[in-house]
Amino acid sequence: MAGNDDAPIIGIDLGTTYCCVAFWQNGRVEIVPNEQGKRTTPSYVAFTDSKRLIGDAAKNQVARNPTNTVFDTKRLIGRRFTDESVQNDIKLWPFKVISGPGDKPTVAVQYRGKEKQFTAEEISSMLLIKMKEIAEAYLGTSIKDAVVTVPACSTDSQRQGTRDAGAIAGLNVIRIVPEPTAAAMAYGLDKRARFDDDYVLVFDLGGGTFDVSLLKIEDSVFEVLATAGDTHLGGEDFDNRMVNHFIREFKRKNKKDISDNPRALRRLRTACEKAKRTLSSTAQTTIEIDCLYEGIDFYSTITRAMFEELNMDLFRKCMEPVEMCLKDAEVDKSSVLDVVLVGGSSRIPRIQQLLQDFFGGKELCKSINPDEAVAYGAAVQGAILDWNCANSRIIEDLLLLDATPLSLGLETDGGAINVLIPKNSLIPIKKTVILSTDSDNQTSILIRVYEGEGTRTCDNHLLGEFEFCDIPPAPKGAPQITVDLDIDVDGILKVSAEDETTGQKKKIILNKRFYFTR
Secondary structure, three states: OOOOOOOOOEEEEEEEEEEEEEEEOOOEEEEOOOEEEEEOOOOEEEEOOOEEEEHHHHHOOOOOHHEEOOOHHHHHEEEEOOHHHHHHOOOOOOOOOEEEEHOOEEEEEEEEEEEEEEEHHHHHHHHHHHHHHHHHHHHHOOOEEEEEEOEEEEEEEEHHHHHHHHHOOOEEEEEEEHHHHHHHHHHHHOOOOOOOOEEEEEEOOOOOOOEEEEEEEEEEEEEEEEEEEEEEOOOHHHHHHHHHHHHHHHHHHHHOOOOHHHHHHHHHHHHHHHHHHHHHOOOOOEEEEEEOOOEEEEEEEEEHHHHHHHHHHHHHHHHHHHHHHHHHOOHHHHHHHEEEEHHHHOHHHHHHHHHHHOOOOOEEEEEOOOOHHHHHHHHHHHHHOHHHOOOOOOOOOEEEEEEOOOOEEEEEEHHEEEEEOOOOOOEEEEEEEEEEEOOOOOEEEEEEEEEOOOEEEEHOOEEEEEEEEOOOOOOOOOOOOOEEEEEEOOOOEEEEEEEOOOEEEEEEEOOOOEEEEO
Protein backbone atom coordinates (compact mmCIF):
# COMPACT_ATOMS: atom_id res chain seq x y z
CA MET A 1 0.00 0.00 0.00
CA ALA A 2 1.52 3.30 -1.04
CA GLY A 3 2.09 6.00 1.50
CA ASN A 4 0.49 9.39 1.06
CA ASP A 5 1.54 12.64 2.68
CA ASP A 6 -2.00 13.87 2.10
CA ALA A 7 -3.52 11.00 4.12
CA PRO A 8 -5.78 12.36 6.85
CA ILE A 9 -5.02 12.26 10.55
CA ILE A 10 -7.43 9.66 11.87
CA GLY A 11 -9.30 9.91 15.17
CA ILE A 12 -9.49 6.76 17.28
CA ASP A 13 -11.78 6.14 20.24
CA LEU A 14 -9.92 3.38 22.10
CA GLY A 15 -12.83 2.20 24.23
CA THR A 16 -13.07 -0.39 26.99
CA THR A 17 -15.65 -2.44 25.10
CA TYR A 18 -15.64 -0.98 21.56
CA CYS A 19 -13.31 1.05 19.34
CA CYS A 20 -14.26 3.49 16.61
CA VAL A 21 -12.22 5.26 13.94
CA ALA A 22 -13.04 8.38 11.91
CA PHE A 23 -11.42 10.98 9.67
CA TRP A 24 -12.16 14.42 8.23
CA GLN A 25 -12.69 14.69 4.48
CA ASN A 26 -14.45 17.16 2.20
CA GLY A 27 -15.64 19.34 5.04
CA ARG A 28 -17.15 16.60 7.20
CA VAL A 29 -16.33 13.65 9.44
CA GLU A 30 -16.66 10.10 8.16
CA ILE A 31 -16.99 7.19 10.58
CA VAL A 32 -15.16 4.24 9.02
CA PRO A 33 -16.98 0.87 8.93
CA ASN A 34 -14.99 -2.31 9.55
CA GLU A 35 -14.95 -5.35 7.25
CA GLN A 36 -18.33 -6.45 8.66
CA GLY A 37 -19.81 -3.06 7.80
CA LYS A 38 -20.08 -2.13 11.49
CA ARG A 39 -19.13 1.35 12.64
CA THR A 40 -17.71 0.13 15.97
CA THR A 41 -15.33 -2.78 16.60
CA PRO A 42 -15.25 -4.87 19.81
CA SER A 43 -12.15 -4.29 21.95
CA TYR A 44 -11.29 -8.00 21.96
CA VAL A 45 -8.04 -9.80 21.09
CA ALA A 46 -7.97 -13.62 20.90
CA PHE A 47 -5.08 -16.05 20.60
CA THR A 48 -5.41 -19.56 19.13
CA ASP A 49 -3.10 -22.40 18.12
CA SER A 50 -2.73 -20.91 14.66
CA LYS A 51 -3.50 -17.18 14.66
CA ARG A 52 -4.43 -13.96 16.42
CA LEU A 53 -7.93 -12.53 16.07
CA ILE A 54 -8.99 -8.94 16.73
CA GLY A 55 -12.42 -7.32 16.96
CA ASP A 56 -15.58 -9.15 15.89
CA ALA A 57 -13.71 -12.35 15.01
CA ALA A 58 -12.23 -12.45 18.52
CA LYS A 59 -15.50 -11.76 20.31
CA ASN A 60 -17.43 -14.28 18.21
CA GLN A 61 -15.26 -17.16 19.46
CA VAL A 62 -14.93 -16.08 23.10
CA ALA A 63 -17.26 -18.77 24.48
CA ARG A 64 -15.08 -21.48 22.88
CA ASN A 65 -11.80 -19.89 23.93
CA PRO A 66 -12.44 -17.80 27.06
CA THR A 67 -9.02 -18.13 28.72
CA ASN A 68 -7.16 -16.88 25.64
CA THR A 69 -9.53 -14.06 24.65
CA VAL A 70 -8.50 -10.75 26.18
CA PHE A 71 -10.81 -7.78 26.76
CA ASP A 72 -11.09 -4.87 29.21
CA THR A 73 -7.41 -4.00 28.73
CA LYS A 74 -8.30 -0.35 29.20
CA ARG A 75 -8.88 -1.27 32.85
CA LEU A 76 -5.26 -2.43 33.07
CA ILE A 77 -3.40 0.23 31.12
CA GLY A 78 -1.32 2.53 33.31
CA ARG A 79 -2.16 0.60 36.49
CA ARG A 80 -0.18 -1.57 38.88
CA PHE A 81 -0.87 -5.28 39.35
CA THR A 82 -1.35 -4.70 43.09
CA ASP A 83 -3.97 -1.97 42.57
CA GLU A 84 -7.22 -2.91 44.29
CA SER A 85 -9.25 -2.38 41.12
CA VAL A 86 -6.98 -4.73 39.16
CA GLN A 87 -7.23 -7.42 41.81
CA ASN A 88 -11.03 -7.15 41.82
CA ASP A 89 -11.19 -7.37 38.03
CA ILE A 90 -8.94 -10.43 37.92
CA LYS A 91 -11.60 -12.32 39.88
CA LEU A 92 -14.08 -11.68 37.05
CA TRP A 93 -11.87 -12.29 34.02
CA PRO A 94 -11.45 -15.76 32.48
CA PHE A 95 -7.97 -14.93 31.17
CA LYS A 96 -4.88 -14.92 33.41
CA VAL A 97 -3.22 -11.72 34.61
CA ILE A 98 0.14 -11.89 36.37
CA SER A 99 2.57 -9.39 37.85
CA GLY A 100 5.23 -8.34 35.38
CA PRO A 101 8.37 -6.21 35.80
CA GLY A 102 7.80 -3.11 37.90
CA ASP A 103 4.45 -4.48 39.21
CA LYS A 104 3.02 -4.07 35.71
CA PRO A 105 -0.08 -6.21 35.03
CA THR A 106 0.68 -8.70 32.28
CA VAL A 107 -1.74 -10.99 30.42
CA ALA A 108 -0.64 -14.63 29.99
CA VAL A 109 -2.22 -16.63 27.13
CA GLN A 110 -1.57 -19.75 25.07
CA TYR A 111 -0.60 -18.75 21.53
CA ARG A 112 0.57 -21.19 18.88
CA GLY A 113 1.21 -23.85 21.50
CA LYS A 114 3.28 -21.68 23.85
CA GLU A 115 2.56 -19.35 26.75
CA LYS A 116 2.95 -15.74 25.70
CA GLN A 117 2.84 -12.69 27.92
CA PHE A 118 1.59 -9.27 26.84
CA THR A 119 1.29 -5.96 28.66
CA ALA A 120 -1.92 -3.94 28.47
CA GLU A 121 -0.10 -1.48 26.22
CA GLU A 122 0.79 -4.29 23.82
CA ILE A 123 -2.79 -5.60 23.70
CA SER A 124 -4.08 -2.05 23.21
CA SER A 125 -1.56 -1.57 20.40
CA MET A 126 -3.12 -4.56 18.61
CA LEU A 127 -6.50 -2.82 18.77
CA LEU A 128 -4.94 0.39 17.45
CA ILE A 129 -3.31 -1.54 14.59
CA LYS A 130 -6.74 -2.98 13.75
CA MET A 131 -8.34 0.47 13.66
CA LYS A 132 -5.45 1.77 11.56
CA GLU A 133 -5.92 -1.11 9.10
CA ILE A 134 -9.68 -0.47 8.91
CA ALA A 135 -9.00 3.16 7.97
CA GLU A 136 -6.28 2.19 5.48
CA ALA A 137 -8.54 -0.33 3.74
CA TYR A 138 -11.27 2.29 3.43
CA LEU A 139 -8.98 5.07 2.21
CA GLY A 140 -6.65 2.94 0.10
CA THR A 141 -3.54 4.56 1.55
CA SER A 142 -1.22 4.10 4.51
CA ILE A 143 -1.91 6.01 7.71
CA LYS A 144 0.75 7.20 10.10
CA ASP A 145 -0.82 9.97 12.22
CA ALA A 146 -3.65 9.70 14.75
CA VAL A 147 -5.45 11.48 17.54
CA VAL A 148 -6.31 8.98 20.28
CA THR A 149 -8.76 9.57 23.11
CA VAL A 150 -8.52 8.70 26.81
CA PRO A 151 -10.93 9.07 29.75
CA ALA A 152 -10.87 12.63 31.07
CA CYS A 153 -9.97 11.42 34.56
CA SER A 154 -7.01 9.36 33.34
CA THR A 155 -3.91 9.49 35.48
CA ASP A 156 -0.59 10.56 34.03
CA SER A 157 0.51 6.93 33.73
CA GLN A 158 -2.70 5.97 31.90
CA ARG A 159 -2.19 8.76 29.37
CA GLN A 160 1.44 7.79 28.91
CA GLY A 161 0.41 4.13 28.57
CA THR A 162 -1.98 5.06 25.76
CA ARG A 163 0.75 7.00 23.97
CA ASP A 164 3.08 4.00 24.39
CA ALA A 165 0.42 1.73 22.85
CA GLY A 166 0.25 4.04 19.85
CA ALA A 167 4.02 3.93 19.43
CA ILE A 168 4.02 0.11 19.58
CA ALA A 169 1.31 0.15 16.89
CA GLY A 170 3.52 2.25 14.63
CA LEU A 171 1.29 5.29 14.93
CA ASN A 172 2.46 8.84 15.41
CA VAL A 173 0.02 9.91 18.14
CA ILE A 174 0.01 13.63 17.57
CA ARG A 175 -2.49 14.37 20.33
CA ILE A 176 -4.14 12.67 23.30
CA VAL A 177 -7.67 14.08 23.78
CA PRO A 178 -10.06 13.45 26.70
CA GLU A 179 -13.17 11.60 25.55
CA PRO A 180 -15.83 14.07 26.78
CA THR A 181 -13.87 16.96 25.27
CA ALA A 182 -13.85 15.20 21.92
CA ALA A 183 -17.58 14.57 22.28
CA ALA A 184 -18.14 18.26 23.03
CA MET A 185 -16.50 19.17 19.73
CA ALA A 186 -18.82 16.72 17.97
CA TYR A 187 -21.75 18.39 19.74
CA GLY A 188 -20.53 21.86 18.75
CA LEU A 189 -20.27 20.97 15.06
CA ASP A 190 -23.61 19.19 15.17
CA LYS A 191 -25.32 22.27 16.61
CA ARG A 192 -23.69 24.62 14.09
CA ALA A 193 -24.91 27.44 16.31
CA ARG A 194 -23.25 30.56 17.67
CA PHE A 195 -22.29 30.05 21.31
CA ASP A 196 -22.02 32.98 23.69
CA ASP A 197 -20.24 31.88 26.88
CA ASP A 198 -22.60 28.91 27.11
CA TYR A 199 -22.05 26.10 29.60
CA VAL A 200 -22.35 22.55 28.28
CA LEU A 201 -22.06 19.44 30.45
CA VAL A 202 -20.92 16.21 28.79
CA PHE A 203 -22.07 13.03 30.55
CA ASP A 204 -19.95 10.20 29.13
CA LEU A 205 -20.83 6.76 30.50
CA GLY A 206 -19.15 4.02 28.48
CA GLY A 207 -18.45 0.35 28.90
CA GLY A 208 -15.71 0.71 31.48
CA THR A 209 -15.16 4.38 32.29
CA PHE A 210 -17.26 7.37 33.31
CA ASP A 211 -16.46 11.05 32.78
CA VAL A 212 -18.28 14.29 33.34
CA SER A 213 -16.85 17.49 31.88
CA LEU A 214 -18.21 21.01 32.05
CA LEU A 215 -17.17 23.25 29.17
CA LYS A 216 -17.68 26.89 28.37
CA ILE A 217 -18.11 27.53 24.65
CA GLU A 218 -17.57 31.00 23.24
CA ASP A 219 -17.94 31.13 19.46
CA SER A 220 -15.52 28.36 18.40
CA VAL A 221 -13.47 28.20 21.61
CA PHE A 222 -14.11 25.12 23.77
CA GLU A 223 -12.73 25.59 27.29
CA VAL A 224 -12.83 22.75 29.83
CA LEU A 225 -13.75 24.25 33.20
CA ALA A 226 -13.92 21.11 35.31
CA THR A 227 -13.75 17.35 35.03
CA ALA A 228 -14.81 14.54 37.34
CA GLY A 229 -15.58 10.86 37.01
CA ASP A 230 -14.42 7.32 37.60
CA THR A 231 -11.99 5.40 35.39
CA HIS A 232 -13.50 2.18 36.71
CA LEU A 233 -17.26 2.58 36.32
CA GLY A 234 -19.36 1.70 33.29
CA GLY A 235 -21.68 -0.70 31.55
CA GLU A 236 -19.56 -3.73 32.38
CA ASP A 237 -20.13 -3.07 36.09
CA PHE A 238 -23.88 -3.15 35.43
CA ASP A 239 -23.39 -6.42 33.52
CA ASN A 240 -21.49 -7.86 36.50
CA ARG A 241 -24.44 -7.22 38.80
CA MET A 242 -26.76 -9.08 36.42
CA VAL A 243 -24.30 -11.94 35.97
CA ASN A 244 -23.98 -12.40 39.73
CA HIS A 245 -27.76 -12.29 40.08
CA PHE A 246 -28.17 -15.16 37.62
CA ILE A 247 -25.27 -17.13 39.13
CA ARG A 248 -27.17 -17.07 42.42
CA GLU A 249 -30.41 -18.03 40.66
CA PHE A 250 -28.77 -20.97 38.85
CA LYS A 251 -27.26 -22.18 42.13
CA ARG A 252 -30.60 -21.86 43.90
CA LYS A 253 -32.47 -23.78 41.20
CA ASN A 254 -29.87 -26.44 40.38
CA LYS A 255 -27.61 -26.65 43.47
CA LYS A 256 -24.61 -26.04 41.22
CA ASP A 257 -22.11 -23.16 41.17
CA ILE A 258 -20.98 -21.97 37.73
CA SER A 259 -18.76 -19.16 39.02
CA ASP A 260 -15.54 -21.12 38.41
CA ASN A 261 -16.43 -22.23 34.87
CA PRO A 262 -15.04 -19.70 32.34
CA ARG A 263 -17.10 -20.97 29.39
CA ALA A 264 -20.41 -20.90 31.28
CA LEU A 265 -19.63 -17.46 32.69
CA ARG A 266 -18.79 -16.11 29.25
CA ARG A 267 -22.03 -17.37 27.74
CA LEU A 268 -24.00 -15.94 30.66
CA ARG A 269 -22.21 -12.59 30.37
CA THR A 270 -22.96 -12.37 26.65
CA ALA A 271 -26.65 -13.03 27.37
CA CYS A 272 -26.65 -10.38 30.11
CA GLU A 273 -25.04 -7.78 27.83
CA LYS A 274 -27.79 -8.39 25.29
CA ALA A 275 -30.50 -8.25 27.97
CA LYS A 276 -29.17 -4.94 29.29
CA ARG A 277 -29.46 -3.36 25.85
CA THR A 278 -32.94 -4.78 25.34
CA LEU A 279 -34.12 -3.38 28.69
CA SER A 280 -33.38 0.15 27.47
CA SER A 281 -36.35 -0.16 25.13
CA THR A 282 -38.60 -2.79 26.77
CA ALA A 283 -39.83 -3.46 30.30
CA GLN A 284 -38.88 -7.15 30.39
CA THR A 285 -36.68 -9.65 28.56
CA THR A 286 -35.65 -13.29 28.76
CA ILE A 287 -32.37 -15.12 29.23
CA GLU A 288 -32.23 -18.44 27.34
CA ILE A 289 -29.00 -20.49 27.26
CA ASP A 290 -28.92 -24.12 26.14
CA CYS A 291 -26.60 -26.46 28.07
CA LEU A 292 -25.19 -23.67 30.20
CA TYR A 293 -23.50 -26.03 32.66
CA GLU A 294 -23.29 -29.82 32.89
CA GLY A 295 -26.05 -30.20 30.30
CA ILE A 296 -28.49 -27.97 32.19
CA ASP A 297 -30.48 -25.45 30.14
CA PHE A 298 -31.00 -22.07 31.78
CA TYR A 299 -34.11 -19.99 31.26
CA SER A 300 -35.08 -16.89 33.21
CA THR A 301 -36.60 -13.45 32.87
CA ILE A 302 -35.51 -10.06 34.12
CA THR A 303 -37.49 -6.84 34.27
CA ARG A 304 -36.19 -3.33 33.87
CA ALA A 305 -37.21 -2.72 37.49
CA MET A 306 -35.07 -5.64 38.69
CA PHE A 307 -32.10 -4.47 36.60
CA GLU A 308 -32.46 -1.01 38.13
CA GLU A 309 -32.70 -2.46 41.64
CA LEU A 310 -29.50 -4.48 41.12
CA ASN A 311 -27.62 -1.36 40.01
CA MET A 312 -29.30 1.55 41.76
CA ASP A 313 -26.30 2.32 43.98
CA LEU A 314 -24.08 2.53 40.88
CA PHE A 315 -26.65 4.64 39.03
CA ARG A 316 -26.77 7.09 41.93
CA LYS A 317 -22.98 7.07 42.08
CA CYS A 318 -23.03 8.47 38.54
CA MET A 319 -24.66 11.66 39.83
CA GLU A 320 -21.84 12.46 42.27
CA PRO A 321 -19.31 13.57 39.61
CA VAL A 322 -22.00 15.77 38.05
CA GLU A 323 -22.38 17.67 41.32
CA MET A 324 -18.62 17.77 41.85
CA CYS A 325 -17.99 19.13 38.37
CA LEU A 326 -20.44 21.99 38.81
CA LYS A 327 -19.11 22.73 42.30
CA ASP A 328 -15.48 22.83 41.15
CA ALA A 329 -16.37 25.19 38.30
CA GLU A 330 -18.63 27.28 40.56
CA VAL A 331 -21.44 27.05 38.04
CA ASP A 332 -25.08 26.62 39.02
CA LYS A 333 -26.90 23.77 37.30
CA SER A 334 -29.57 26.19 36.09
CA SER A 335 -26.89 27.89 33.95
CA VAL A 336 -26.15 24.77 31.90
CA LEU A 337 -27.38 25.16 28.31
CA ASP A 338 -27.21 21.49 27.33
CA VAL A 339 -26.52 18.13 28.96
CA VAL A 340 -24.95 15.96 26.26
CA LEU A 341 -25.23 12.17 26.51
CA VAL A 342 -22.25 10.12 25.32
CA GLY A 343 -21.34 6.45 25.67
CA GLY A 344 -23.55 3.40 25.22
CA SER A 345 -24.54 3.21 28.89
CA SER A 346 -26.01 6.72 28.74
CA ARG A 347 -28.97 5.08 26.96
CA ILE A 348 -30.13 3.41 30.20
CA PRO A 349 -33.53 5.00 30.98
CA ARG A 350 -33.07 5.16 34.76
CA ILE A 351 -29.77 6.99 34.41
CA GLN A 352 -31.38 9.47 32.03
CA GLN A 353 -34.22 9.98 34.52
CA LEU A 354 -31.84 10.63 37.43
CA LEU A 355 -29.91 13.11 35.31
CA GLN A 356 -33.05 14.86 34.11
CA ASP A 357 -34.37 15.09 37.68
CA PHE A 358 -31.07 16.58 38.85
CA PHE A 359 -31.37 19.32 36.22
CA GLY A 360 -34.97 20.10 37.13
CA GLY A 361 -36.66 18.23 34.29
CA LYS A 362 -34.40 19.66 31.58
CA GLU A 363 -34.49 17.82 28.24
CA LEU A 364 -31.26 15.94 27.64
CA CYS A 365 -29.32 16.37 24.40
CA LYS A 366 -29.42 13.11 22.42
CA SER A 367 -28.70 14.54 18.98
CA ILE A 368 -25.22 13.00 18.58
CA ASN A 369 -24.56 9.28 18.29
CA PRO A 370 -23.30 8.22 21.75
CA ASP A 371 -21.21 5.38 20.27
CA GLU A 372 -19.48 7.51 17.64
CA ALA A 373 -19.24 11.01 19.14
CA VAL A 374 -15.80 10.53 20.69
CA ALA A 375 -14.16 9.26 17.49
CA TYR A 376 -15.98 12.05 15.61
CA GLY A 377 -14.47 14.69 17.89
CA ALA A 378 -11.03 13.08 17.68
CA ALA A 379 -11.23 13.29 13.89
CA VAL A 380 -12.14 16.97 14.16
CA GLN A 381 -9.12 17.56 16.40
CA GLY A 382 -7.00 15.71 13.85
CA ALA A 383 -8.28 17.99 11.09
CA ILE A 384 -7.48 21.08 13.17
CA LEU A 385 -3.88 19.85 13.49
CA ASP A 386 -3.63 18.83 9.81
CA TRP A 387 -2.28 21.53 7.51
CA ASN A 388 -4.13 19.86 4.63
CA CYS A 389 -7.39 20.91 6.30
CA ALA A 390 -6.18 24.33 7.38
CA ASN A 391 -8.41 26.18 4.95
CA SER A 392 -11.63 24.45 5.95
CA ARG A 393 -13.94 27.25 7.04
CA ILE A 394 -15.90 24.89 9.28
CA ILE A 395 -12.98 24.15 11.59
CA GLU A 396 -10.41 26.90 10.99
CA ASP A 397 -11.44 28.87 14.10
CA LEU A 398 -12.01 25.91 16.43
CA LEU A 399 -9.84 26.01 19.54
CA LEU A 400 -9.72 23.48 22.36
CA LEU A 401 -8.55 24.54 25.83
CA ASP A 402 -8.18 21.43 27.97
CA ALA A 403 -7.58 21.04 31.71
CA THR A 404 -5.70 18.68 33.99
CA PRO A 405 -8.08 16.34 35.86
CA LEU A 406 -5.96 15.83 39.00
CA SER A 407 -3.77 18.02 41.20
CA LEU A 408 0.01 17.56 41.06
CA GLY A 409 2.50 18.35 43.77
CA LEU A 410 5.63 17.46 45.71
CA GLU A 411 6.03 15.81 49.09
CA THR A 412 7.11 18.15 51.89
CA ASP A 413 8.09 17.59 55.52
CA GLY A 414 5.87 15.26 57.50
CA GLY A 415 4.22 13.68 54.48
CA ALA A 416 2.25 16.77 53.44
CA ILE A 417 1.67 17.76 49.80
CA ASN A 418 2.71 21.05 48.24
CA VAL A 419 0.27 21.37 45.33
CA LEU A 420 1.93 23.11 42.40
CA ILE A 421 -0.70 22.48 39.73
CA PRO A 422 -4.29 22.37 41.04
CA LYS A 423 -6.81 20.17 39.26
CA ASN A 424 -8.76 21.77 36.40
CA SER A 425 -5.79 24.00 35.51
CA LEU A 426 -5.67 24.82 31.80
CA ILE A 427 -2.96 22.93 29.92
CA PRO A 428 -0.25 23.17 28.77
CA ILE A 429 1.06 24.53 32.07
CA LYS A 430 4.40 24.85 33.83
CA LYS A 431 4.99 25.56 37.52
CA THR A 432 8.24 26.08 39.41
CA VAL A 433 9.26 25.63 43.04
CA ILE A 434 12.64 26.11 44.75
CA LEU A 435 13.81 23.40 47.15
CA SER A 436 16.74 23.41 49.52
CA THR A 437 18.49 21.21 52.06
CA ASP A 438 17.33 20.39 55.61
CA SER A 439 20.77 19.89 57.14
CA ASP A 440 24.31 21.20 56.83
CA ASN A 441 26.48 19.66 54.09
CA GLN A 442 23.54 17.68 52.66
CA THR A 443 24.51 16.50 49.16
CA SER A 444 21.21 15.12 47.83
CA ILE A 445 17.47 15.81 47.87
CA LEU A 446 14.74 13.21 47.33
CA ILE A 447 12.02 14.60 45.05
CA ARG A 448 8.70 12.73 45.15
CA VAL A 449 5.85 13.69 42.80
CA TYR A 450 2.23 12.91 43.71
CA GLU A 451 -1.12 13.09 41.91
CA GLY A 452 -4.49 13.45 43.64
CA GLU A 453 -6.65 15.61 45.88
CA GLY A 454 -5.57 14.45 49.35
CA THR A 455 -3.67 16.76 51.68
CA ARG A 456 -1.18 14.03 52.62
CA THR A 457 0.97 11.65 50.58
CA CYS A 458 -0.80 8.56 51.92
CA ASP A 459 -4.04 9.76 50.30
CA ASN A 460 -2.53 10.34 46.85
CA HIS A 461 -0.92 8.41 44.01
CA LEU A 462 2.89 8.41 43.85
CA LEU A 463 3.82 9.12 40.25
CA GLY A 464 7.52 8.64 40.88
CA GLU A 465 10.58 9.79 42.75
CA PHE A 466 14.21 10.55 42.05
CA GLU A 467 17.23 11.72 43.99
CA PHE A 468 18.97 14.92 42.95
CA CYS A 469 22.59 14.22 43.90
CA ASP A 470 26.00 15.91 43.86
CA ILE A 471 24.90 19.07 45.64
CA PRO A 472 28.05 20.87 46.87
CA PRO A 473 28.33 20.83 50.71
CA ALA A 474 26.88 24.01 52.18
CA PRO A 475 24.92 25.22 55.22
CA LYS A 476 21.31 24.03 55.31
CA GLY A 477 18.97 26.18 53.26
CA ALA A 478 21.77 27.59 51.12
CA PRO A 479 21.47 25.41 47.98
CA GLN A 480 18.80 26.50 45.52
CA ILE A 481 17.31 23.59 43.55
CA THR A 482 14.72 24.75 41.00
CA VAL A 483 12.11 22.08 40.20
CA ASP A 484 9.76 22.50 37.23
CA LEU A 485 6.54 20.53 36.69
CA ASP A 486 5.54 20.79 33.04
CA ILE A 487 2.30 19.33 31.64
CA ASP A 488 2.06 19.24 27.85
CA VAL A 489 -1.05 19.49 25.65
CA ASP A 490 -1.61 15.73 26.04
CA GLY A 491 -1.72 16.04 29.82
CA ILE A 492 1.59 14.17 30.22
CA LEU A 493 3.96 15.34 32.95
CA LYS A 494 7.66 16.10 32.60
CA VAL A 495 9.79 17.12 35.59
CA SER A 496 13.14 18.90 35.56
CA ALA A 497 15.46 20.02 38.34
CA GLU A 498 18.45 22.38 38.29
CA ASP A 499 21.01 23.42 40.88
CA GLU A 500 21.13 27.20 40.53
CA THR A 501 24.65 27.28 42.00
CA THR A 502 26.38 24.68 39.83
CA GLY A 503 24.08 24.65 36.80
CA GLN A 504 23.63 20.88 37.13
CA LYS A 505 20.37 19.79 35.42
CA LYS A 506 18.25 16.64 35.43
CA LYS A 507 15.12 16.09 33.39
CA ILE A 508 12.75 13.19 34.01
CA ILE A 509 9.60 11.71 32.49
CA LEU A 510 7.48 8.77 33.48
CA ASN A 511 8.42 5.57 31.70
CA LYS A 512 6.38 2.41 31.17
CA ARG A 513 7.38 0.86 34.50
CA PHE A 514 6.22 3.75 36.66
CA TYR A 515 9.79 4.69 37.52
CA PHE A 516 11.33 8.03 36.72
CA THR A 517 14.12 8.05 34.17
CA ARG A 518 16.87 10.63 33.92
